[in-house]
Amino acid sequence: MSMLTATSITKHFGGLTAVKDVSINFEKGSITAVIGPNGAGKTTFFNMITGIYSPDGGEIHLDQKPITGLKPNFIAEKGIARTFQNIRLFKEMSVLENVMVGMHTHLKAGFLGTLFSTPKVRSEEEQARYDAYSLLEYVGLADWVNHQAKNLPYGAQRKLEIARALATHPKVLLLDEPAAGMNPKETTELTDLILQIRDDKQITVILIEHDMKLVMRISEQIYVLDHGQLIAQGLPEEIRNNPNVIEAYLGKSAISV
Amino acid sequence: MQEILSTLPQVLLDGLTLGAIYAVVALGYTMVYGILELINFAHGEIFMAGAFIGTALLFTFVDIGLALNWLTLILVLLLASLLTGVLGVGIERIAYRPLRKAPKLIPLISAVGISFILQDLVRFIAEYKTGNYIVTGQTVFENKIAIPAFSIGGYDVHASAIKSNTLVVIGIAVLIMIVLDIFVNRTKWGIAMRAVAQDRDTAALMGINVNKVIALTFFIGSAIGGATGVLYAQQYATINPFIGFILGLKAFTAAVLGGIGNIRGAMFGGLLIGLLEVFAAANLGILTGGALGAEYKDVFAFIILILVLIFKPAGLFGQAVKEKV
Amino acid sequence: MKKLASLFSSSRTFQSVLILLIVLCTSTSLYLMDKSVTSFLLLLFSFLLLYYTTFSNWIKWGAGALIAFAVIPVAASGGPSQQVYMEVAVMAGIYIAMALGLNIVVGFAGLLDLGFVAFFALGAYVYGIFASPQAQALFHNSSIFPLGGESFWLFIIVGALVAALFGIILGVPVLRVKGDYLAIVTLGFGEIIRIVFNNLDKPINITNGALGISGIPQPKLFGFTFTQASHIYFLVLIVLGFVIYAVRRFEDSKLGRSWKAIREDEIASQAMGIPLVKTKLWAFALGASFSGMMGVLFAAKNQFVDPTSFTLLESITILVMVILGGMGSVPGVILGAAIISILNLQILTEITLFLTQNLHVPEVFSPAKMQRLLFGLVLVGIAIFRPQGLIPAKNKTYKIADLKAKLSKKNTKTKETTTSI
Ligand SMILES: Nc1ncnc2c1ncn2[C@@H]1O[C@H](COP(=O)(O)OP(=O)(O)OP(=O)(O)O)[C@@H](O)[C@H]1O
Ligand SMILES: [Mg+2]
Secondary structure, eight states, X not given: OEEEEEEEEEEEETTEEEEEEXXXXXXXXXXXXXXXXXXXXXXXHHHHHTTSSXXXXXXXXXXXXXXXXXXXXXXXXXXXXXXXSSOOOOTTSXXXXXXXXXXXXXXXXXXXXXXXXXXXXXXHHHHHHHHHHHHHHHHTOGGGTTSBGXXXXXXXXXXXXXXXXXXXXXXXXXXXXXXXXXXXXXXXXXXXXXXXXXXXXXXXXXXXXXXXXXXXXXXXXXXXXXXXXXEEEEOHHHHHTOHHHHIIIIIHOSOOO | OHHHHHTHHHHHHHHHHHHHHHHHHHHHHXXXXXXXXXXXXXXXXXXXXXXXXXXXXXXXXXXXXXXXSXXXXXXXXXXXXHHHHHHHHHHXXXXXXXXXXXXXXXXXXXXXXXXXXXXXXXXXXXXXXXXXXXXXXXXXXXXXXXXXXXXXXXXXXXXXXXXXXXXXXXXXXXXXXXXXXXXXXXXHHHHHHHHHHHOHHHXXXXXXXXHHHHHHHHHHHHHHHHHHHHHHXXXXXXXXXXXXXXXXXXXXXXXXXXXXXXXXXXHHHHHHHHHHHXXXXXXXXXXXTTSSOGGGHHHHHHHHXXXXXXXXXXXXXXXXXXXXX | XXXXXXXXXXXXXXXXXXXXXXHHHHHHHHHHSSOOHXXXXXXXXXXXXXXXXXXXXXXXXXXXXXXXXXXXXXXXXXXXXXXXXXXXXXHHHHHHHHHHHHIIIIIISOOOOSOTHHHHHHHHHHHXXXXXXXXXXXXXXXXXXXXXXXXXXXXXXXXXXXXHXXXXXXHHHHTTSOHHHHHHHHHHHHHHHHHHHHHTTSSSOSSOGGGOEEOOOOOEEXXXXXXXXXXXXXXXXXXXXXXXXXXXXXXXXXXXHHHHHHHHOHHHHHHTTOOHHHHHHHHHHHHHHHHHHHHHHHHHHHSEEOGGGXXXXXXXXXXXXXXXXXXXXXXXXXXXXXXXXXXXXXXXXXXXXXIIIISOOOGGXXXXXXXXXXXXXXXXXXXXXXXXXXXXXXXXXXXXXXXXXXXXXXXXXXXXXXXXX
């Protein structure tokens, strides 16, 4: 069953076509990788799905319902969460608060309830705190609860972004280069975490990644973008040996597969 | 209609003069915003400082017995721009450069602070020297050129008058704009400025001394702002330390209207705002049947400002730029 | 000095003795002497010490309330300058509440508002117009108007609502613009409001123009009229207490977190499901409502309002309070507002008086005239050297052990709900 579908979506920036006529169907509960050389349009693709840019053409459906051009906060509410390539944490806030912000759409506290600190609001807050804490445990950041997000080591910041995204209870989780800047040990942990997220929570995971070892290990389907166009798709082995893909990488950039 | 038309020549003349002043001040805002993405609140005060420096210089010239003619005016303009240029560079060095990596709110606050400091320093000096912070200066060109009344198509048009100084203001303002345009587009330093405005890091990698370019931007912007201050004092004779703030705000509107960072746009925006404001001041009463008078001309200008910022934040010609994620 | 500080933080006995001593000495000297600004200031300083003690929050608040409600008014009542001190305290309280309101906008939500005083003006004029004879001029011979001093209590709420409403009306279009443009737009709005109030004596006389509205009634309750600053003082304390309580509630709530998230990163906040404009509107409205409330109090205290009380300088003054104290820090902003308002109302005038009368320094040098310079220096200085302000904002912290313990207890009780995250 398909969870998320993009139907020939396109995005221009001035004269540049960052994403051109791309159609991808993501199956429920699958792990899919979107790869491609630098500037291929991968992040732009994510930005359109999450509503940060609205596509110039094409449609996006979540669970068969159209979400094209909705504002990012509505799309988040509908069940798509993401992390960012250039980490975007709430730097001055504590690690726990970062995750609690992720719970925003599920908290019901209203204006008056907050002002008068009703028992309902208080217990909701308390519950949110525990949920946030247990998510931090889940991604392995339990010891950092009270630290400011900006003081976390780089790898931990990437994990915090994942915890924060999970706090929105997503159906689909988009990870933009989650392993960037991680050492091999952290990357292995991350690989396990992603698999675990999918298995525990039945979340559909889509990731952009340059680390081919990770990509080959966990993805069930791989899509390759180059110059905004989809040039290949298939199972890891198929992609590994696809001449178009090899040319896209080796011909235009120094990254080797 | 008759009433509006009859005063139109005078309105156009006054609007053009004010617009020329706004345009040159707007250049300073647009250059700094283009390069630092900072609203330099202090720019209005640099303009004001220019007005006071020019006035002080002219007083000194009179004291030492120099005749006031176009030569002295040019001397004053040059000296005042040099001083305000240095002032601008100093402000950048002290109050903005240490904050380049800080959250955006912080340099903005620093800019507001500088603006207040300058207002009060000038007020203090003026009050200390003259006993009053409102100063009426020497005017170099005092004669007026009359334009007689005439009528077209059955409408009577009232007589109007141009101060010869008006021509000086417009002439010099246009000269400044032309020279700046050539500088930015044709010279090595001008191109470096545009490069830094577009992408500071890449420009640095290409071997451009970013700090020097930014300092230069502040120098030029402040120098021409200061020179405009001198012209303003010549045109309107009476100045006070607070003229820069509101005028700066309107000039900033002009800069946004023309597309912030866009030098030619700023010139256009300035002229437009100037004309609109003078037109509103002259005709708001007539248009609203006496309900709102000239005292609402600033409200009118602010409403334009707010409307522009809300609906046309990229200016009349520009395209909205999206933040890269 | 360091030793003293460490002694202070380590020993509660030392803390209590020190504060008790200071409060006793200063309040007695304040009571006995005709005029002693120093002891008044030192007495206020005890609040700061209290904040730094290690007692539980209940004790701190209790002791603070005791000093504010009992010690200060009694101590000040001893001499002829009683009303002077109370006047200063009232204004300080009004400014603290406003600064806390602005702190929501600037400190929590990260929106630079340079026209904040407009909401203060709205509150002041709403009460001024409807409670004074001005209303009669407006609604010819209507028998309801003027409403009089009994209506003050209602107007505290009306003032808050009207200001909040204007905050929303202004915010709906304005909060879409980029952060730094917002500063300009709000600045423009502040000026517009002032110019409009200055000129709304025609075509219909609503605000009485530049002359201002006089004859605004003082608050009345069960036949008692709050005529003196020392009466208004208690009103201000109560309202201020409510404001502090409210800010504290919102700070660590769903809404408060959304404000801070938007301040840190708008795009990431949206991606977490936070609606930008709506969240910013709440900040605008709530901040404005505090300001509007204080405007009503201000009008009732002065019995007079005119546009000169609501200039750009006022807006910047409130901003300086927030920046100096520490953006986003409630105790910081209270301190910042107290320092600036007391400086403004008392210290600068005292120094000026001393300089011009005793030393015959020319009037140009009077520091009371140099507010702009002073505020400018504070803004630049803080921006460069201490952007987090005097008392930096702190995130709420939790004991990990508690979280862990409660979590495991919960897990054993209701297994599914917590693991389904
Ligand atoms: N907001 C924008 N404005 C203008 N151009 C943009 C914008 N966002 C992306 N682009 C351009 O679109 C193209 C695709 O960018 P995108 O970030 O999607 O690439 P990517 O595949 O994620 O690359 P990388 O692997 O480096 O992250 C690039 O040429 C980029 O410069
Ligand atoms: Mg990318």
